[in-house]
Amino acid sequence: xxxxxxxxxxxxxxxxxxxxxxxxxxxxxxxxxxxxxxxxxxxxxxxxxxxxxxxxxxxxxxxxxxxxxxxxxxxxxxxxxxxxxxxxxxxxxxxxxxxxxxxxxxxxxxxxxxxxxxxxxxxxxxxxxxxxxxxxxxxxxxxxxxxxxxxxxxxxxxxxxxxxxxxxxxxxxxxxxxxxxxxxxxxxxxxxxxxxxxxxxxxxxxxxxxxxxxxxxxxxxxxxxxxxxxxxxxxxxxxxxxxxxxxxxxxxxxxxxxxxxxxxxxxxxxxxxxxxxxxxxxxxxxxxxxxxxxxxxxxxxxxxxxxxxxxxxxxxxxxxxxxxxxxxxxxxxxxxxxxxxxxxxxxxxxxxxxxxxxxxxxxxxxxxxxxxxxxxxxxxxxxxxxxxxxxxxxxxxxxxxxxxxxxxxxxxxxxxxxxxxxxxxxxxxxxxxxxxxxxxxxxxxxxxxxxxxxxxxxxxxxxxxxxxxxxxxxxxxxxxxxxxxxxxxxxxxxxxxxxxxxxxxxxxxxxxx
Numbered sequence: 218x219x220x221x222x223x224x225x226x227x228x229x230x231x232x233x234x235x236x237x238x239x240x241x242x243x244x245x246x247x248x249x250x251x252x253x254x255x256x257x258x259x260x261x262x263x264x265x266x267x268x269x270x271x272x273x274x275x276x277x278x279x280x281x282x283x284x285x286x287x288x289x290x291x292x293x294x295x296x297x298x299x300x301x302x303x304x305x306x307x308x309x310x311x312x313x314x315x316x317x318x319x320x321x322x323x324x325x326x327x328x329x330x331x332x333x334x335x336x337x338x339x340x341x342x343x344x345x346x347x348x349x350x351x352x353x354x355x356x357x358x359x360x361x362x363x364x365x366x367x368x369x370x371x372x373x374x375x376x377x378x379x380x381x382x383x384x385x386x387x388x389x390x391x392x393x394x395x396x397x398x399x400x401x402x403x404x405x406x407x408x409x410x411x412x413x414x415x416x417x418x419x420x421x422x423x424x425x426x427x428x429x430x431x432x433x434x435x436x437x438x439x440x441x442x443x444x445x446x447x448x449x450x451x452x453x454x455x456x457x458x459x460x461x462x463x464x465x466x467x468x469x470x471x472x473x474x475x476x477x478x479x480x481x482x483x484x485x486x487x488x489x490x491x492x493x494x495x496x497x498x499x500x501x502x503x504x505x506x507x508x509x510x511x512x513x514x515x516x517x518x519x520x521x522x523x524x525x526x527x528x529x530x531x532x533x534x535x536x537x538x539x540x541x542x543x544x545x546x547x548x549x550x551x552x553x554x555x556x557x558x559x560x561x562x563x564x565x566x567x568x569x570x571x572x573x574x575x576x577x578x579x580x581x582x583x584x585x586x587x588x589x590x591x592x593x594x595x596x597x598x599x600x601x602x603x604x605x606x607x608x609x610x611x612x613x614x615x616x617x618x619x620x621x622x623x624x625x626x627x628x629x630x631x632x633x634x635x636x637x638x639x640x641x642x643x644x645x646x647x648x649x650x651x652x653x654x655x656x657x658x659x660x661x662x663x664x665x666x667x668x669x670x671x672x673x674x675x676x677x678x679x680x681x682x683x684x685x686x687x688x689x690x691x692x693x694x695x696x697x698x699x700x701x702x703x704x705x706x707x708x709x710x711x712x713x714x715x716x717x718x719x720x721x722x723x724x725x726x727x728x729x730x
Contacts (some may be wrong), residue, residue, distance in 0.1 A: 285437025487579025
């Protein structure tokens, strides 16, 4: 039995998987979102830990086992979200700065104007954007008392520290900080110096499938044996283990990842090059020795298996539906949107660009803002619900088209996961406007499943081949829309998109992000 902790942006899900990869127990709980200023988004890290520990206990009980019966624990987490904590007391020094937080947008502009973006692109595969952790860490160092002595880390490293006492992370999460050399698999001293970050304050980067330590938090001594950022975990859980395979996770945001194999792709406009997964065969099935000297990972370490991806990061998809629910009261629950969208024969010219925290791939505009166009007196809640769902699909098309242009190959199948795959109208519309099959797996919780697979591989429970064979198709949506209708809808979307771009840019007189 493997416990998978899926620590997301809105809540924490814990699942217990049996030997065949089926769910034996589950639990979920949301936690509070904090918005202290426009464009600022924070989480209480202590609350995240409390919620995670509670739902893990509930999932274990739901599986009818004791904590000591677990073979291992895997962690998948919201990426880029970063916090500082006192390494002695283990207490956070400030609320975590969430990946959606835009407070460092102008700082990124300064770094870009100073000519630093080519270095960032070449070393990290990322772009200069407040989405990533680096400028958030710099902000904490400049604004939080005691931060110069703090331990910094993404949410995976925080949970690992609370579980095992070890300050470490995996290569996938490290690759999202904008401080990590994705080819050397090491913290980049030049980038750290640029932002005033001491690498000694950062977690030790280790393989994704690796025994990091043991925890007695749930009973017994259970190895924490797999860690990956949520999107890389979902890619692994979708069995996209070979070059040319791709998935989209529909969550708070959407993230389209295309496996490119063992060579890091060169930077491509609008897309990110990042680490997909790392495994170390020498660690499989071995209990952790946290007193060992850190293993030096780099080009001279051939035993380490590495895959890379081209990634398109879309900031707001499911969060747009959440905003319709919580911000406008248009729907009481996300499930309502399927019937509302289907009640209309067309969108009647209404488009919603959900740039509520700027635009990610392939546009990278932190100053874009949410925009609704095409409203008339006849527009109602069904139009808004449909526009939100259509926006999810349109943004995915933009992402896939950028990846196709970079790879030179047309995508034939997109594997889909996340909460929105339950919306059959959306999945069919996605296939229609993408012009490719959309496939949904039997186990939709692929983020947690990927974390479980990594832990199972590290502990010797499964092999890579076995986890690939566990993937099972549940539904397939095939395109049924004509090319003319598809292009007309996409043209309308792109017209709306142009109206959202740059809205809050300082030179445009907009409110500062």
